[in-house]
Amino acid sequence: MSETVRLTVAQAVVKFLAAQYSERDGVEQKLFEGCFGIFGHGNVAGIGQALLEAELDDPEALPYVLGRNEQAMVHTAVAYARMKDRLQTWAISTSVGPGATNMVTGAALATINRLPVLLLPADTFADRSASPLLQELELPSAGDVTVNDCFRPVSRYFDRVWRPEQLPAALLSAMRVLTDPVETGAVTVCFPQDVQAQAHDWPPELFAKRVWHVARPLPEKAALARAVEIIRSAERPLVVAGGGVHYSGATAALAAFCEATGIPVGQSQAGKGTLLYDHPQCLGAIGSTGSTAANAIAKDADVVIGIGTRYSDFTTASRTAFQNPDVRFVNVNVAGIDAVKHSGTSVVADARETLDALTGALDGYRVPESYVAEYAGLDAEWTETVRSVFHPEVPAAGAGGLLTQAEVIGMVNELSDPRDVVVCAAGSMPGDLHKLWQTRDAKGYHVEYGYSCMGYEVAGGLGVRLACPDRDVFVMVGDGSYLMMATELATAVQEGLKVITVLVQNHGFASIGALSQALGSQRFGTAYRYRSAETRRLDGDVLPLDLAANAESFGIRVIRTKGPEDFAAAIADAKAAPDSTVIYVETDPLIGAPDSNSWWDVPVSAVAGIESTRAARKVYDEAKATQKSFLAPSLPNTEGSTR
Structure with missing residues (x-):
């Protein structure tokens, strides 16, 4: 019988993860580039202590990166995994309670997009010696449910390690799912606080290098x-x-x-x-x-x-x-x-x-x-249509000489290098990028649209940059998404990651505002405005939000632009700079991109007292009538051509 290795559960987790590799077509790579984390009382003395020991022993084994928001850390890991074609990813450690549940949105995004990420949320005590704990969920109907159970429906694999002996099976199952191109997505393994710190004698085989083959199933x-x-x-x-x-x-x-x-x-x-x-x-x-x-x-x-x-x-x-x-x-x-x-x-x-x-x-x-x-x-x-919106006859044709969003996209597209990567996720920008962006490199376009999660942009940009350090990354983000999660700009500064963020000020939700208007709801509740004393509605003056100043507070250089010449110069400046830059630009949200001659099913109120809603419902019913069920089987046509 071989000698055992005495480690805590947390130390065993870190040691195991550092020894995992993926392989496809004979090429091996580390499965985990590192571990993102935010420490709290649930993990600081468990996973935190284990990561410290690992870093002191070998800083490259499983590098630790401090994030600012748990959801954002998942986004960064997912973006990294996407750029690495799902062959590599990151682990993420959080404390118990809100630190853990903050990751649920990120887990849903990963699973919907079929991208691998390993979530290691702390959990309440397994021995229940001090219950009820700070941040513990108490249910009168079940004693074994914790807030982490909300990860179950948004994870491709879920487990909770109540005892040290359960760890090997949980970790091996997690790796199987992470490296399966069909099953992959968010994998969640929960660790009660007390279990993390428990010592156990482990078989050394658990920590041997393990290579997971990523299959290429052949067609039948x-x-x-x-x-x-x-x-x-x-x-x-x-x-x-x-x-x-x-x-x-x-x-x-x-x-x-x-x-x-x-x-x-x-x-x-x-x-x-x-x-x-x-x-x-x-x-x-x-x-x-x-x-x-x-x-x-x-x-x-x-x-x-x-x-x-x-x-x-x-x-x-x-x-x-x-x-x-x-x-x-x-x-x-x-x-x-x-x-x-x-x-x-x-x-x-x-x-x-x-x-x-x-x-x-x-x-x-x-x-x-x-x-x-x-x-x-x-x-x-269509190419001529794109050219005409990138280079309008009257530049800066928006109200007050503001650039249009299409002009902003065109200038970034044409002034960036072919191998640079554009990153976006939510609002009107993804749709405009999808139809207008001229992709000159297979990896040059990175838009998260499975979950279209506001706040993904900056965090995702970090993941792209970590995966591709030889490419410039242009994060395109509107004020709505920026205000959701700008915090990872601090992580970019901390890690010395150069990311160019194009911050578009629309004074509200441009995409939903336009959708609201198209559906007869008159852009209600989509603009950043004061509440009017006269009407008691949000239809007062525009809020004096200085998002450029906010970005500067993270220690990042900000370039404020006012027109096409300013904006073009800012792109060149940001490209030449060694560190991150935020380019601030105000656009006219009322001027959209060219129409796609297409439709999207967003139901309109069937009964309404507002005329604009009734008119929108008529348009909706007409489009709905063209929707197909596609129930007929696609069988070979034996009478068809055999050219």
């Missing part, structure tokens, strides 16, 4: 044959590329497939960059925030090939994008839940492996040249 031959038959019968096929193309490392395979067949591509938010914007088959964004080119082709597509996409409501324009009555779907995805959507013919397999197989099996097939000419013409029209 019969499923591939069915997909090939449907695609060969198509006259107007379209690929919808999602984030799975990135995570599989399948961008080159997608390009080869499209070049061989002539099939054009529309991209979801997560799939943007799967083809570069000027690739002949790239029609850009698709759906509610898509290009008019992609949406026009989607409308009449007879076969839609979804690759690594969840088919979210924005991607499908709430199931109104595909209007061909005979449209069929071929879905390539590692996750069965996505592969069967829209009654598609499913190929449950790795995107890269399947694309390579499809390209070979479709040898000799190519779409008609008339179709190529059609989508190329539509794409050229």
Whole structure:
């Protein structure tokens, strides 16, 4: 029997995590780059003490980074994991109570986006010797429930280590889920305060280097044959590329497939960059925030090939994008839940492996040249539309000479380097970026739109910079999201991470304001204004918020801009600077980006005393009538073409 290693539970956790690796295609990397944490009474003497010992022994084993907000730490880890194609991530330690539950939003974001992150919240005492504890939930109906149970529905794996003996099984199960491309998401393992500090004799094998293979499931031959038959019968096929193309490392395979067949591509938010914007088959964004080119082709597509996409409501324009009555779907995805959507013919397999197989099996097939000419013409029209909003005939055409948001996006796009990364998550900015941003590098676009979480931007920018230290990171954030979570600017200063934050002042929620107006609710409750003494409503003067001064308080250099020349100079200045910069710009929130000729299903009040709401409901009913169920199975068409 081998000698045991005597460590506390917390020390064993840290030692175990430092020895975990992932591997794909023969390439190994550390699974955990480090551990973010905020210490409180629930973890300072447990995980905190263990991290201190590890840092003193080997600072590179599991580096500790102090964050400012628990939710933000999860966002940073998720952004890092996304840039690393889900092969690496971070662990996160928090105290008991509010420190733990602050992470629930981040956990939901990670799970919805299928991105791995390990959450290690502290928990109440296992021995209950001092109950009720500070911050302990007491329920009259259950003695074993704590606030951490709210992680269960938003975690892909949940466990609580009540006794030291349970630790190995919990950790191994956690690693299995984190490294599974189908099951991955937030993994939560809770540690009662007293258990963290308990000593135990561990088998040394627990701390040996362990390599987790990330699989590439091959397509089943019969499923591939069915997909090939449907695609060969198509006259107007379209690929919808999602984030799975990135995570599989399948961008080159997608390009080869499209070049061989002539099939054009529309991209979801997560799939943007799967083809570069000027690739002949790239029609850009698709759906509610898509290009008019992609949406026009989607409308009449007879076969839609979804690759690594969840088919979210924005991607499908709430199931109104595909209007061909005979449209069929071929879905390539590692996750069965996505592969069967829209009654598609499913190929449950790795995107890269399947694309390579499809390209070979479709040898000799190519779409008609008339179709190529059609989508190329539509794409050229959209490119000209983008050029016109990036370079309007009258620059700074907003009220009072303010820049428009589209102009701001255009200047950042054109004045940044091709390998720089734009980061965004919520408000009107993600939609405008989706349709307008011209992606020149596969990793140059990072918009979180599975959860579209306000406050992700700055924290996510840190994760991107940690993952890609050789790229500049442009965080695009409106005042609404900035006020939700600007705290990680302090972490950027602490860690010497250069992030360029473009802080757009809209004096309120520009996106929801515009949506409110479109739905007949007259931008109610969406502007940052004083409460009027006369009306008792929030319709007084604009609040005197100085967000630039707020950013300066974090110790970050701020450049205030007033027009296009100022803004362009600020970008050049920020690019040349070695440290973080915030570029402050005020825009006109009433001037939007070009229309996508698309729709998004947001129900309007069926009964209203306000005329604007009644008018909006009429428009809603008309659009709702075009929504499809996609219940017919996508079977091969034996009478179709076999070009």
